[in-house]
Amino acid sequence: MSKYEMLVGLEIIDDVVYSEYRAAMKPILTAMGGEFGYDFRVSEVLKSEVEDKINRVFTIRFPNKNIMSAFFDDPEYQAIKAQYFSPSVGSFTIIRGYEIN
Numbered sequence: 001m002s003k004y005e006m007l008v009g010l011e012i013i014d015d016v017v018y019s020e021y022r023a024a025m026k027p028i029l030t031a032m033g034g035e036f037g038y039d040f041r042v043s044e045v046l047k048s049e050v051e052d053k054i055n056r057v058f059t060i061r062f063p064n065k066n067i068m069s070a071f072f073d074d075p076e077y078q079a080i081k082a083q084y085f086s087p088s089v090g091s092f093t094i095i096r097g098y099e100i101n
Contacts, residue, residue: 002099004068005037005061009054011090018056021084025077032071033063052091061100 012018029035037059045054062068071077 001063002101003061003063004065004097005059005100006068006097007059007095008057009042009048009050009052009093009095010056010058011053011092012056012088013090014088017084017088021080021088024080024084028074028077028080029060029071032067032074034061034067034071036060050093052093054091054093057095065097 010018039058040056042055042057048054062071
């Protein structure tokens with residue numbers, strides 16, 4: 001069965017608060033069958049298709065695209081995002097979304 005995965009680039013401007021965001025949102029992610037795959041801190045971007053800065057790149061996957069949408073629309077997740085994600089991330093880029101086996 002295919003899963004849906006996204007490759008995401010972020011500009012983290014507050015590492016401590018972003019770590020708190022990850023800790024707070026992870027139980028919701030796990031409960032919905034989601035997980036992180038790869039996770040990198042990036043020191044230099046050599047080529048980009050966007051002007052946003054990127055210093056963190058990761059994959060996040062879900063059982064399917066509908067569950068991914070439900071996760072990001074979840075009111076509890078939205079509250080966590082407002083509290084931690086928004087003040088810790090300068091910009092974000094969805095590099096790609098794709099199905100995986």
